[in-house]
Amino acid sequence: xxxxxxxxxxxxxxxxxxxxxxxxxxxxxxxxxxxxxxxxxxxxxxxxxxxxxxxxxxxxxxxxxxxxxxxxxxxxxxxxxxxxxxxxxxxxxxxxxxxxxxxxxxxxxxxxxxxxxxxxxxxxxxxxxxxxxxxxxxxxxxxxxxxxxxxxxxxxxxxxxxxxxxxxxxxxxxxxxxxxxxxxxxxxxxxxxxxxxxxxxxxxxxxxxxxxxxxxxxxxxxxxxxxxxxxxxxxxxxxxxxxxxxxxxxxxxxxxxxxxxxxxxxxxxxxxxxxxxxxxxxxxxxxxxxxxxxxxxxxxxxxxxxxxxxxxx
Numbered sequence: 417x418x419x420x421x422x423x424x425x426x427x428x429x430x431x432x433x434x435x436x437x438x439x440x441x442x443x444x445x446x447x448x449x450x451x452x453x454x455x456x457x458x459x460x461x462x463x464x465x466x467x468x469x470x471x472x473x474x475x476x477x478x479x480x481x482x483x484x485x486x487x488x489x490x491x492x493x494x495x496x497x498x499x500x501x502x503x504x505x506x507x508x509x510x511x512x513x514x515x516x517x518x519x520x521x522x523x524x525x526x527x528x529x530x531x532x533x534x535x536x537x538x539x540x541x542x543x544x545x546x547x548x549x550x551x552x553x554x555x556x557x558x559x560x561x562x563x564x565x566x567x568x569x570x571x572x573x574x575x576x577x578x579x580x581x582x583x584x585x586x587x588x589x590x591x592x593x594x595x596x597x598x599x600x601x602x603x604x605x606x607x608x609x610x611x612x613x614x615x616x617x618x619x620x621x622x623x624x625x626x627x628x629x630x631x632x633x634x635x636x637x638x639x640x641x642x643x644x645x646x647x648x649x650x651x652x653x654x655x656x657x658x659x660x661x662x663x664x665x666x667x668x669x670x671x672x673x674x675x676x677x678x679x680x681x682x683x684x685x686x687x688x689x690x691x692x693x694x695x696x697x698x699x700x701x702x703x704x705x706x707x708x709x710x711x712x713x714x715x716x717x718x719x720x721x722x723x724x725x726x727x728x729x
Contacts, residue, residue, distance in 0.1 A: 594621030
């Protein structure tokens with residue numbers, strides 16, 4: 417083959433057979449960390465769900481494939497342990513199809529993640545409606561994150577609390593691809609600080625912030641939660657239940673007096689009950705409990721300084 421000939425792209429296909437409870441989290445990991453395009457196929461028995469993830473790799477070698485599969489397998493095992501379900505089965509293959517990338521894009525169109533907020537892929541044109549906001553993101557990142565129940569729940573609470581705030585500051589803990597932080601900026605927050613402990617997530621979120629012209633309002637970084645100086649008008653953390661408990665002291669510390677704390681990534685039932693009891697003991701008042709499928713999002717309100725003095729007295 418001559419040097420002028422184009423080397424065809426290959427797609428590494430990873431198939432994950434998973435308990436349905438892990439599908440949202442696994443999909444977000446695959447699109448946010450590996451940059452995959454994700455297709456979800458529900459089995460008729462409803463006992464398991466198949467996730468087909470497609471990663472564009474030019475002639476991937478065996479060591480690269482092994483590294484990717486180990487990364488996915490490790491995260492799948494962690495999730496299975498947390499939710500006490502069987503470890504997902506993972507298979508892989510390589511697809512050589514020059515037109516696959518174009519065909520794949522045809523399935524991804526702009527969609528309203530919540531009423532008034534539209535996620536659109538970079539190659540699609542979209543005319544905004546009245547009072548409508550747009551976040552432009554790469555396909556896998558946008559659509560995997562956009563369909564996560566906890567993301568939509570968090571966005572609904574975030575918009576509601578910012579509607580009645582002026583000069584609001586927002587902290588987005590575990591920002592991932594940056595969608596909650598960017599939405600906060602679009603919803604009227606004056607300042608947004610977003611953090612994550614994954615360098616690849618930070619790189620993706622930073623690019624999304626730049627692409628959407630929000631760099632003046634929103635900063636993204638690897639700063640540990642314990643090292644942050646607050647307080648913030650609104651703190652939002654869409655992460656897993658156990659992490660919320662571990663980080664609870666700092667989440668409380670960084671929420672301003674009279675401020676709001678939004679927590680999600682929580683299963684409805686035992687997990688949501690535990691979180692409500694734990695944060696209520698810190699003096700935070702549960703204001704709203706939203707549910708979608710098996711997931712919950714909680715809005716806590718922190719008493720103003722004068723109110724806390726009255727309670728103490």
